[in-house]
Amino acid sequence: MARITLSDLKHSYFPNPQTPEDYALKDIDLSWRDGGAYALLGPSGCGKSTLLNIISGLLVPSEGRILFDETDVTDLPPDQRNIAQVFQFPVIYDTMTVRQNLEFPLKNRGVDAKRRAERVSEIADMLEVTDMLDVRASNLSPDNKQKISMGRGLVRDDVNVVMFDEPLTVIDPHLKWKLRSKLKELHQRVKVTMIYVTHDQTEALTFADQVVVMQEGEIVQIGSPVELFERPEHTFVGHFIGSPGMNILPCEARGGDRAAFEGHEVTLEGPLKGQGGQTTLGVRPEFVSLSQSGIPAQVVKVADIGRHFVINAQVGNSVVKAITGGEAPAQGATVHLSFQPDQTRIYRDGRIATERRIA
Amino acid sequence: MKTEYQKAWFFVLPVLILVAFNALMPIMTVVNYSVQETFGDNLFFWQGLDWFEQILRSDRFQAALGRQFLFTAIILAIEVPLGVVIALSMPRKGIWVPVCLVLMALPMLIPWNVVGAMWNIFTLPSIGLLGYFMNDVLGVNYDMTQSPFAAWATVIVMDVWHWTSLVVLLAYAGLVSIPDAYYQAAKIDGASPWSVFRYIQLPKMKTVLTIAILLRFMDSFNIYTEPFVLTGGGPGNSTTLLSIDLVKIALGQFDLGPAAAMSLIYFAITLLVSWLFYTLMTKDDQS
Numbered sequence: 067m068a069r070i071t072l073s074d075l076k077h078s079y080f081p082n083p084q085t086p087e088d089y090a091l092k093d094i095d096l097s098w099r100d101g102g103a104y105a106l107l108g109p110s111g112c113g114k115s116t117l118l119n120i121i122s123g124l125l126v127p128s129e130g131r132i133l134f135d136e137t138d139v140t141d142l143p144p145d146q147r148n149i150a151q152v153f154q155f156p157v158i159y160d161t162m163t164v165r166q167n168l169e170f171p172l173k174n175r176g177v178d179a180k181r182r183a184e185r186v187s188e189i190a191d192m193l194e195v196t197d198m199l200d201v202r203a204s205n206l207s208p209d210n211k212q213k214i215s216m217g218r219g220l221v222r223d224d225v226n227v228v229m230f231d232e233p234l235t236v237i238d239p240h241l242k243w244k245l246r247s248k249l250k251e252l253h254q255r256v257k258v259t260m261i262y263v264t265h266d267q268t269e270a271l272t273f274a275d276q277v278v279v280m281q282e283g284e285i286v287q288i289g290s291p292v293e294l295f296e297r298p299e300h301t302f303v304g305h306f307i308g309s310p311g312m313n314i315l316p317c318e319a320r321g322g323d324r325a326a327f328e329g330h331e332v333t334l335e336g337p338l339k340g341q342g343g344q345t346t347l348g349v350r351p352e353f354v355s356l357s358q359s360g361i362p363a364q365v366v367k368v369a370d371i372g373r374h375f376v377i378n379a380q381v382g383n384s385v386v387k388a389i390t391g392g393e394a395p396a397q398g399a400t401v402h403l404s405f406q407p408d409q410t411r412i413y414r415d416g417r418i419a420t421e422r423r424i425a
Numbered sequence: 426m427k428t429e430y431q432k433a434w435f436f437v438l439p440v441l442i443l444v445a446f447n448a449l450m451p452i453m454t455v456v457n458y459s460v461q462e463t464f465g466d467n468l469f470f471w472q473g474l475d476w477f478e479q480i481l482r483s484d485r486f487q488a489a490l491g492r493q494f495l496f497t498a499i500i501l502a503i504e505v506p507l508g509v510v511i512a513l514s515m516p517r518k519g520i521w522v523p524v525c526l527v528l529m530a531l532p533m534l535i536p537w538n539v540v541g542a543m544w545n546i547f548t549l550p551s552i553g554l555l556g557y558f559m560n561d562v563l564g565v566n567y568d569m570t571q572s573p574f575a576a577w578a579t580v581i582v583m584d585v586w587h588w589t590s591l592v593v594l595l596a597y598a599g600l601v602s603i604p605d606a607y608y609q610a611a612k613i614d615g616a617s618p619w620s621v622f623r624y625i626q627l628p629k630m631k632t633v634l635t636i637a638i639l640l641r642f643m644d645s646f647n648i649y650t651e652p653f654v655l656t657g658g659g660p661g662n663s664t665t666l667l668s669i670d671l672v673k674i675a676l677g678q679f680d681l682g683p684a685a686a687m688s689l690i691y692f693a694i695t696l697l698v699s700w701l702f703y704t705l706m707t708k709d710d711q712s
Binding site for chain 1: 604606607609610612613614615616617620624625628629
């Protein structure tokens with residue numbers, strides 16, 4: 067068990083990186099609390115798997131250090147870091163039984179037979195695979211295979227961190243949900259640090275206490291699922307998390323906590339900081355409401371998403387998405403939109419530029 | 426009520442004709458010869474199973490069969506492990522991959538009788554590089570035409586040279602299909618290089634190795650051209666393998682009856698061993 071610190075981490079797959087584009091990871095500075103449940107969320111190619119492989123030791127970073135507590139492990143191979151990793155496709159040893167699979171990491175570390183048997187039955191119990199211990203692992207279904215590869219990580223009691231690299235990719239949708247809650251339950255039982263890499267926001271938000279959102283090799287925001295949803299610090303986070311994502315609209319600053327959107331004045335969560343740059347207005351569809359007065363708009367599309375309607379409304383040259391629970395207006399109808407002020411912010415060059423309103 | 430679509434048989438007809446001409450009819454001709462005695466002029470006398478009995482009881486056949494099994498066992502014992510070791514040590518990516526693959530494929534591209542002729546000249550004590558080196562540099566008495574041991578060694582080395590590549594290429598294909606995650610997981614689990622081989626690489630190569638062993642068994646059990654060109658079956662009968670003996674009986678002595686019976690026995694053995702081997706190797710997969 068250890069706190070994991072990544073300091074000034076950079077990584078490039080090229081031998082002589084020149085421009086920032088050559089780097090898969092650009093200056094990562096991050097600390098993972100011991101026992102936390104983290105998610106690394108980002109689109110494909112954002113560097114999250116690279117980061118994971120650096121923590122596990124499968125990759126050595128071009129620059130920077132990795133510390134487990136106070137120990138520098140940057141140059142240690144994976145087997146000396148006491149980490150476990152679950153891969154996208156279940157990795158199991160086909161010719162072994164489930165029991166032999168679970169025992170394998172312990173055997174390699176010279177743990178005696180009695181202790182091995184104890185740990186295996188404990189973990190098998192936790193994963194609910196006790197009845198298949200003597201089945202050949204190649205005969206299991208994908209979700210059970212993935213459980214076994216998880217088990218091989220958990221079976222060691224000295225494990226510092228368990229890392230999951232999009233572990234539910236090959237699992238059937240109805241089992242995904244089950245396995246995800248199993249994971250959450252496991253985390254509460256074993257209290258080991260877990261890092262979960264995914265590009266699926268639902269998986270990240272349901273699993274993690276803290277979500278690290280990455281884009282193009284950089285961390286754009288770290289926060290709890292609620293924070294990421296309610297106050298995205300970057301337009302990317304606003305857009306990437308939420309369904310549909312945040313409205314990112316053109317705007318002009320009007321001084322103080324006022325801004326103009328397509329010529330209509332809107333109130334912001336707080337005063338605007340700083341100068342220059344490209345400013346955009348961000349407001350989540352959940353906080354755009356249809357009202358009697360407000361910004362006039364024309365409904366261009368109404369989508370029924372079950373309990374809500376998503377309404378696309380045209381204002382000038384922009385389309386604003388709004389979520390409404392009530393009755394949906396007809397397509398082509400004229401509506402009035404209002405933005406909830408404490409959820410309306412300005413982003414300068416993508417980063418948040420309004421001060422939080424003090425209640 | 427009959428619901429079968431009888432016209433379907435017509436669609437199978439072309440294949441039936443093809444198989445009849447290229448397999449059934451030639452084999453039936455052999456069967457025909459194997460149970461009769463012929464004196465030419467289309468004169469046939471019924472012999473029953475006499476030829477089969479005669480062949481199976483003959484010391485000559487038994488000796489040739491023994492040599493054949495010994496030869497096949499030796500080359501399998503060398504080529505399969507060697508092929509796997511070479512495949513394991515080949516690069517997995519980079520510009521050396523195509524270079525290695527082409528170098529490996531080269532021996533297999535050479536016509537069989539050319540291989541025999543090449544090795545014949547190569548080993549001649551008078552002008553061959555190997556023959557000269559062994560006799561005059563190392564001082565070892567090496568002459569294929571004199572020593573049965575030298576003849577056997579040369580036939581085996583030639584086959585290893587010619588066919589190990591097949592095992593290498595098949596094993597290599599199995600190896601490159603293993604996803605990186607397996608090696609990464611093994612690293613994390615603290616597996617030794619032997620464990621990686623035993624529990625990851627070997628199981629993943631099992632299917633292709635089964636095919637490789639099967640192909641090498643059939644080819645080596647039926648081998649003719651290369652040893653015939655190299656040693657002609659000699660010295661004495663020491664390297665007279667089954668097919669060489671068969672040709673001697675059929676075309677040398679023109680004993681068509683016994684030769685036909687021997688062909689059928691030969692065919693049955695090849696088929697039986699291949700079937701046994703394949704059934705045993707794939708038994709695990711079905712359970």
